[in-house]
Each structure stands twice: as structure tokens, then as C-alpha cells.
Amino acid sequence: MSRELIFEGVRDFDCDHIFDCGQCFRWYREEDGSYTGLAGCALANVAFEPHDRDAAPGFSEGTVRVRVLAGPEDAEDPALWSRYLDLGRDYGAIKARLSADDPVMEQAIAAGSGIRILDQDLWETIVSFIISQNNNIPRIKGCIERLADGFGEPLEGAEGARGQRALILKTLPGPERLAGLEAEDLAPVRLGYRTRYLVETARCVAEKGLPRNMEELSSLCGVGPKVANCIALFGMGKRDSFPIDVWVRRVMAKCYGFDEGDMKGMAGFARSRYGELGGYAQQYLFYYIRGLDEKNR
DNA sequence: TCGCAGGTGGTCG
DNA sequence: CGACCACCTGCG
Numbered sequence: 275m276s277r278e279l280i281f282e283g284v285r286d287f288d289c290d291h292i293f294d295c296g297q298c299f300r301w302y303r304e305e306d307g308s309y310t311g312l313a314g315c316a317l318a319n320v321a322f323e324p325h326d327r328d329a330a331p332g333f334s335e336g337t338v339r340v341r342v343l344a345g346p347e348d349a350e351d352p353a354l355w356s357r358y359l360d361l362g363r364d365y366g367a368i369k370a371r372l373s374a375d376d377p378v379m380e381q382a383i384a385a386g387s388g389i390r391i392l393d394q395d396l397w398e399t400i401v402s403f404i405i406s407q408n409n410n411i412p413r414i415k416g417c418i419e420r421l422a423d424g425f426g427e428p429l430e431g432a433e434g435a436r437g438q439r440a441l442i443l444k445t446l447p448g449p450e451r452l453a454g455l456e457a458e459d460l461a462p463v464r465l466g467y468r469t470r471y472l473v474e475t476a477r478c479v480a481e482k483g484l485p486r487n488m489e490e491l492s493s494l495c496g497v498g499p500k501v502a503n504c505i506a507l508f509g510m511g512k513r514d515s516f517p518i519d520v521w522v523r524r525v526m527a528k529c530y531g532f533d534e535g536d537m538k539g540m541a542g543f544a545r546s547r548y549g550e551l552g553g554y555a556q557q558y559l560f561y562y563i564r565g566l567d568e569k570n571r
Numbered sequence: 572t573c574g575c576a577g578g579t580g581g582t583c584g
Numbered sequence: 585c586g587a588c589c590a591c592c593t594g595c596g
Contacts, residue, residue, distance in 0.1 A: 296577060403577085410576035413594065466592020471579080498579045519577040560577080 279352050281338040286365035287322050288332040288388020295389050295561040297508050299402050299415050300442055313358045314395045315445045316345030317429055320359070322388075332388025344429040344443075360390045368554050376547070378529040379555060386561035391553060392508065396484050398446050399509030404471050404496045406504070420463045422446050425455070452476035471496025488512075499537075507553040516544040516552035525563035 293301040293309045301311030301320075308321035319341040324334035340355045348354060356362060369387065373380040401421070406414050419442070426444035453476040457469050465472060474495035485491040491502045491510075503517035516522075518537050526532045526540045533539070548555040 406576095407578040408576065408591080409578090410594080413576080417593095464593065467579095467590090468592075496579065500578060504577080517577080520575095521577065564577095 277342050277350050279340040279342065279350070279355055281340070281352070281356065281359075281361055283335055284322070284338045284361060285335050286332055286369070286388055287336065287338060287359075287390060288386075289320060289322050291332055291386045291388040291561060292359075292390050292392070293320075295386060295557050296411070296564075297392055297557065298394065299406075299411070299418050302442070310343075310442070312429075312442055312445070313355070313392075314345075314398070315427075315429060316349035316354070317343045317432070317442060318345075318349075318355070319343060330384075330387070332386070344432040346430045349431075358393050360393060363390070365390065365554075368551055372548065372551055372555055372558070379558065382525075382555075382558040382562035385565050386558050389554075389557050389561060391513065391557060393511065394508050396505070396509040397449060397479070399505050400475065400479070400485075400494070400497075401446055401452075401472065403501045403504040403508075404475060404494075405465060405468055407468065407496070407498075407501055409468075417463055417465055418446070421460075421465075424462060425451060425460075449476045449479040453480035468496060507556070513553040514545075514548075514550045516541060516548065516556050518544075519560075521560050521563050522556060525559045528563070 289307060289309050290303070293303070293311070298311070301309045303309055304319070306321070308319050310319045311317070321339045321341075322336055323339070324336040326334040338359065338361070342350050369383050373383050402414070402418060405417050405421075409417075422442075422444040425447040427447075429443055429445060432443050452473060455473060455476075457473060460469050460473070463469070475497070478494055479485075485494065488502060488506060491497055491505055492499070497505070500517050500519055503515040506512040507515035507517060518540055523532075523534045523537070523540070526543075527534045530543065532543070544552050544555065
């Protein structure tokens with residue numbers, strides 16, 4: 275399997291912004307600036323060619339190419355990828371609304387103008403963000419790959435993916451599979467104390483089904499306010515969610531003058547200032563402050 | 572050696 | 585309630 279899907283006339287799109295803004299953990303940058311990774315159980319390479327090569331990243335109309343490398347039959351369905359990459363949404367309008375009368379957002383958007391919020395699989399989002407807590411990104415990625423490698427299913431049609439990194443040739447294990455495991459089985463994955471959270475959550479989901487709202491989400495073990503907001507935003511399409519992590523606390527303190535411990539104040543501010551666009555605002559701010567931190571080192 | 576990394580659950584006052 | 589604090593693991 276190796277078919278190329280082409281989407282013409284796409285605006286507000288940049289692979290680095292999209293795959294490195296902290297929303298996903300199974301996409302890896304290639305030499306040419308494209309990204310290879312998994313959307314559910316489909317393996318693909320995503321590249322963007324701006325028509326205006328001199329334009330700043332995320333500011334030029336261009337072509338998105340999706341080379342589907344492995345997965346089930348419907349992995350080659352353009353509609354699936356259009357939905358996953360959120361191509362049907364007008365990010366220009368979102369950015370205009372957010373930056374109106376807000377110089378901070380204007381600056382943040384300039385830094386990550388090609389961000390798009392991916393429409394990810396709910397269960398994978400739950401697993402990923404339980405693992406992400408009090409953890410760093412390289413180790414989060416390692417944990418997720420070890421979990422897939424040790425307990426997931428091989429990708430369908432993976433023979434077409436020969437030569438791709440061996441890391442991403444398996445899907446994450448589903449709730450039923452994880453529910454049948456003991457903590458000691460998962461020891462090689464080195465999740466630390468998150469092992470218990472994951473197994474308990476898997477058992478809960480295997481028994482009662484996937485969560486359908488914030489309340490059911492928050493009842494899961496290892497899912498506090500921050501993780502719940504991430505899952506809602508990335509896995510349930512709740513684009514008004516505003517996850518407050520250490521980076522958002524930093525940027526809100528630095529740019530809006532909040533006390534770093536004042537999460538309630540920040541949440542209230544986000545609700546009234548960004549409203550239904552809270553999730554987009556959070557992604558721009560997150561990418562912006564992490565980029566600043568990068569420059570300081 | 573120690574603090575920190577995309578927090579949460581448990582325990583106090 | 586709200587303010588602590590321990591917690592796996594790995595890296596600088």
C-alpha cells in the first residue's frame with residue numbers, strides 16, 4: 275500500500291506547527307520536513323508544499339500530500355485524512371477573531387500560524403495523555419512506542435511500509451487488551467506510577483465504554499483537569515477546551531500578568547476571552563512559549 | 572546530586 | 585475546599 279492523496283489550495287498549514295505543538299506523540303520529522311506517523315491504525319507521510327516558497331511558514335496557500343503507507347482499506351479514503359487534518363476548517367477566520375484587540379494572541383499566532391488541531395482517536399488520546407502527565411516529551415514518545423510494540427497489533431498492509439522506522443509499525447493496544455494485564459506485565463514499558471492509572475482506566479472503559487462527556491472523562495483514574503481538557507480537545511472535538519499546563523501557566527504569567535498558581539483565574543479568563551475558540555488559543559500560546567524557551571537555550 | 576518534565580491522588584488543616 | 589506532597593523515570 276502506497277497511495278498518494280493530494281489536497282490543493284490549503285491555507286494555514288505547516289507540518290512543524292501541527293506535529294510539534296504537543297497534540298500528538300506518534301509523528302516523526304523526516305529530513306525533508308515532512309512527517310511520518312500514525313492516525314489511528316493508518317501509517318502515512320504528510321508533506322506540505324507552499325506555492326509561495328518565500329512566505330513565512332503557515333502563511334502561504336499550498337498543497338498537502340498524504341502518502342498512505344499502511345493500514346486498513348479505508349486508510350486511503352481522502353475524507354478520513356481531510357477530517358484528521360481538519361482541512362475543512364477556516365483557520366484564517368479563527369486567527370482573525372483571536373487576534374482582534376489582543377497583541378499577545380497576535381504574536382503567538384505569528385509564531386504558530388500553521389497549527390491545525392488534529393481529530394484523533396479517543397482511546398489513543400486517553401492513553402497518550404495519561405502517560406503525558408508530569409513527564410517529558412521524549413520519554414512520553416518512548417513509553418507510547420514501547421506500549422504499542424509490546425502489546426499492540428501489527429498494522430495492516432505494513433509490507434508497504436518497509437524502510438519506515440520500525441518504531442511505528444504497531445497500533446496501541448485497546449482497552450480490552452490493557453484491562454487484562456497486570457502492572458508487572460507492563461513493567462518493561464516503564465510508565466512508572468502511571469501504569470496503575472492506565473490499567474484502571476482500561477478496565478473502566480472495557481466495562482462501561484468510552485467516556486462521552488467531561489464528567490465521565492474526569493471520573494477516570496489518572497485523569498485530572500489538565501489531562502481531561504487535552505482528551506476533550508484532541509479526542510472529542512471539544513474545541514473550547516483550554517488545557518492549562520506548565521507552559522500555558524508560564525505564558526499567561528509572562529504575557530497577561532497572572533500569578534503562575536492562579537489556574538482558576540486563567541481558566542475564567544480563557545473562557546471569557548477565547549470562548550469557543552479556547553482550544554485553538556491554547557495551541558498557539560503553547561507553541562509560542564515553547565519556541566521562546568527554545569531560543570533562550 | 573538534584574531538579575525538572577505537558578499532573579494527579581491522597582491527606583491535612 | 586485549598587494548600588501541600590509523594591510519585592516512576594531519565595536527562596542535564
